[in-house]
Amino acid sequence: TVVLAGQAGMPVAQAAAAPAGAPQIVPVPVSTVAVPEETFTAGPETRIVVAPGGADTTTAAQALAAVMRPSTGYPLPVAEAAPRPGDIALRLTDAPDLGDEGYRLDVTSTGVRIDAARPAGLFYGVQTLRQLLPPWIESRTVQPGPWTISGVRIDDVPRYGYRGVMLDIARHFQPPAVVKRLIDQAAAYKVNTLHLHVGDDQGFRIAIDGRPELTEIGAQFSINNDPGGFWTQAEYVDVVNYAATRFMTVIPEVDTPGHTNAIIMSYAGDEADPVLPDVNCSNRTPPVWNLTGAVGYSALCPESPNTWAILSDIVTQLSALTPGPYYHFGGDEVPASVLSHERFVDFVDRKADLVAAHDKIAIGWAEISQANFDRPGAAPAVAQFWNNGNPTGAGGDTARRAVQKGMKVIMSPANHTYLDMRQFPGSPLGLGWAGTLDVSHFYHWSGTTSDPGSYIPGRTVNGVTLPAVTDADILGVESPLWSETLRTGADIEFQAFPRLPATAEIGWSPKTHPERTLDSFVSRLAGHGLRWQLQGQNFHPSPQVPWR
Numbered sequence: 001t002v003v004l005a006g007q008a009g010m011p012v013a014q015a016a017a018a019p020a021g022a023p024q025i026v027p028v029p030v031s032t033v034a035v036p037e038e039t040f041t042a043g044p045e046t047r048i049v050v051a052p053g054g055a056d057t058t059t060a061a062q063a064l065a066a067v068m069r070p071s072t073g074y075p076l077p078v079a080e081a082a083p084r085p086g087d088i089a090l091r092l093t094d095a096p097d098l099g100d101e102g103y104r105l106d107v108t109s110t111g112v113r114i115d116a117a118r119p120a121g122l123f124y125g126v127q128t129l130r131q132l133l134p135p136w137i138e139s140r141t142v143q144p145g146p147w148t149i150s151g152v153r154i155d156d157v158p159r160y161g162y163r164g165v166m167l168d169i170a171r172h173f174q175p176p177a178v179v180k181r182l183i184d185q186a187a188a189y190k191v192n193t194l195h196l197h198v199g200d201d202q203g204f205r206i207a208i209d210g211r212p213e214l215t216e217i218g219a220q221f222s223i224n225n226d227p228g229g230f231w232t233q234a235e236y237v238d239v240v241n242y243a244a245t246r247f248m249t250v251i252p253e254v255d256t257p258g259h260t261n262a263i264i265m266s267y268a269g270d271e272a273d274p275v276l277p278d279v280n281c282s283n284r285t286p287p288v289w290n291l292t293g294a295v296g297y298s299a300l301c302p303e304s305p306n307t308w309a310i311l312s313d314i315v316t317q318l319s320a321l322t323p324g325p326y327y328h329f330g331g332d333e334v335p336a337s338v339l340s341h342e343r344f345v346d347f348v349d350r351k352a353d354l355v356a357a358h359d360k361i362a363i364g365w366a367e368i369s370q371a372n373f374d375r376p377g378a379a380p381a382v383a384q385f386w387n388n389g390n391p392t393g394a395g396g397d398t399a400r401r402a403v404q405k406g407m408k409v410i411m412s413p414a415n416h417t418y419l420d421m422r423q424f425p426g427s428p429l430g431l432g433w434a435g436t437l438d439v440s441h442f443y444h445w446s447g448t449t450s451d452p453g454s455y456i457p458g459r460t461v462n463g464v465t466l467p468a469v470t471d472a473d474i475l476g477v478e479s480p481l482w483s484e485t486l487r488t489g490a491d492i493e494f495q496a497f498p499r500l501p502a503t504a505e506i507g508w509s510p511k512t513h514p515e516r517t518l519d520s521f522v523s524r525l526a527g528h529g530l531r532w533q534l535q536g537q538n539f540h541p542s543p544q545v546p547w548r
């Protein structure tokens, strides 16, 4: 028995002790103990069994069957039954130490067993099991096998409860099918949140009842005059439900008060017949479509009752369609030349109240920490840190101010998490303002460490100490994928892989783990390229990964 890794209270051995053929799991589990004397082989008689009458374990079981049936050609029935030798058994157990998402995975000669306290834990155990199986398990056509796994015992729980990916379908419209693929691909790395950016300058992408202008006008284009589009509410609900079967929570974002050209234009009318001109506080006179990547020019007027009537309809309907606890209202990039500090703060205070009134927790880009979230009666809210300035200096102040006001923080430092940044010089895809970012930039947040909980230390400004941003304040991490340069699903996959798994590991794996190094990460990821190819998933063959 070889102990590969552990957490506090569990035995820890050196990474060098890992034998050849050790499990290549991403994100690295808390504890992986090889049991070399045991071997499991799935065969034509193998069933996926769940405890009879138990709580909902079948979602994870069906997810496993959907991966294994096409490649093995075995029937792999999902059965409510007691396990027989050769079965894969999923079981909910009373194990508080496993939390909402943890699992325990045992591979022995008798069978595979996954235990969890909650259904999400079973699903994550299944994702780990996929990676233990030979890569050809990901094939969509029948392969010869054998479907053999070396004996192993894995104990695993996530570090953070929020592990997100964001997709911008406003700059370039994407149909639901593309988003569903990203959901599957991200869930395989235990990402549990899809932040969907559905409203920006270039497009408004979800139909709002009683507001046909938002889609008849606001959805018609994408950046650089590419085709526009929008989702019906039924399509949005279908994606939300699809995500739920992958234990992924959807967070909708309609950016406000800036990044609102699509809303403003929807209500501009024309000069002879203006519709609601009072909502427009941008420095542009409508009707002018702006379909370039310029940012920071549009703003809704905080004083206009029509602004709030529109936003109330949007927040009311999207909140009702969204089962998750969060609603993201944007808040980024509003220059004081467009809205003064006071008007911006008034807007944010009022918007946060509107969101809270719909029983959602408000999230905004960290600029919103200028507002009065510390006032009596203010609802809890979340700031998403994205600034790529020096985090030990002023670059971290938006997040420090958020903590000072009692907000929680999501960590998305642009130079370490932005999937839209180009990956190599001259790449036709991606922007460059936060750097040219390869896997190492995603894995190492500072020096050779990648610890969100010590990334923004406290600092003193004019004799006033602003607090550090620590794990007590941090919900988790998210990699945003803005879409100015991305037209297709293949473009999205190229930008997301292999870098999204790095963010996923930072969000899931314990910071002290001996395998939580760039060298270990790229060597564990090296076999995943074949899996992606078998699934028909695009990726960037980064020279930093020793693909095999």
Ligand code: TNX
Residues within 6 Å of the ligand: 295, 332, 333, 365, 386, 418, 420, 431, 482, 483, 484
């Ligand atoms: C900044 S990050 C933006 C987005 C752009 C992105 C491009 C943030 C909150 N705002 O509007 O799409 O840069 O990288």
